Amino acid sequence: MVKSEITIDSDPHQDFEDLVTSHFSTTIDTPLRADAFELDDDAKIALIETHFSGIMHALGMDLTDDSLKDTPKRVAKMYVKEIFSGLNPANKPSPTLFKNQFSYNQMLVEKNISVFSNCEHHFVPIVGKAHVAYISNGSVIGLSKLNRIVRYCSQRPQIQERLTIHVAQLIKEALGTEDVAVIIDAHHHCVSSRGIRDTNSTTITAEYSGRFLDADTKNEFLKHIG
Numbered sequence: 173m174v175k176s177e178i179t180i181d182s183d184p185h186q187d188f189e190d191l192v193t194s195h196f197s198t199t200i201d202t203p204l205r206a207d208a209f210e211l212d213d214d215a216k217i218a219l220i221e222t223h224f225s226g227i228m229h230a231l232g233m234d235l236t237d238d239s240l241k242d243t244p245k246r247v248a249k250m251y252v253k254e255i256f257s258g259l260n261p262a263n264k265p266s267p268t269l270f271k272n273q274f275s276y277n278q279m280l281v282e283k284n285i286s287v288f289s290n291c292e293h294h295f296v297p298i299v300g301k302a303h304v305a306y307i308s309n310g311s312v313i314g315l316s317k318l319n320r321i322v323r324y325c326s327q328r329p330q331i332q333e334r335l336t337i338h339v340a341q342l343i344k345e346a347l348g349t350e351d352v353a354v355i356i357d358a359h360h361h362c363v364s365s366r367g368i369r370d371t372n373s374t375t376i377t378a379e380y381s382g383r384f385l386d387a388d389t390k391n392e393f394l395k396h397i398g
């Protein structure tokens with residue numbers, strides 16, 4: 173029996189088939205080396221600053237210019253402390269659970285959670301919305317924790333398919349239930365600002381597991397998110 177499934181409703185990535193075959197069945201984690209966190213954040217920032225200076229220099233930019241001189245440091249800090257901070261498991265949000273005092277055992281849906289990630293193939297933004305749902309088995313999670321889980325999984329170089337599965341996985345772990353659904357609808361800047369330059373398309377990925385594999389439950393969720 174299939175425990176979970178993923179559906180893709182549109183496909184702006186030309187090499188999507190390759191993505192599925194190369195990543196889908198391997199791991200939900202971004203491929204990282206064993207020594208990924210041997211350097212501390214400050215050492216990483218210093219190293220990235222040096223390398224980013226090299227990129228700007230190679231592009232012919234004048235790094236003595238007042239407007240440009242601090243860019244390598246700024247980019248390095250942004251990478252390590254903000255947009256790629258979710259690579260480090262130390263930054264994983266610890267979910268705060270509450271006992272389900274009201275015996276609420278229906279579906280809980282949180283929709284339109286902001287997604288800001290970056291495509292791991294081009295290092296340009298993926299921007300969209302996540303809609304998540306679960307059916308409580310006795311615990312409920314603080315609503316802001318759902319946002320934090322989405323943000324943590326987004327703050328790393330990503331592909332949308334893995335991001336969707338990763339969010340579902342962490343919600344399942346936090347709540348100790350398989351009854352979880354996640355839909356992400358996102359715009360990929362590597363599709364709009366370069367390449368095919370399509371500004372209208374979005375990509376929808378969905379991960380359903382547990383009772384959400386049941387058509388009625390899935391349809392109720394889809395009805396809620398409109």
Ligand SMILES: [Zn+2]
Pocket residue numbers: 291292293294295360362363
């Ligand atoms: Zn891309």
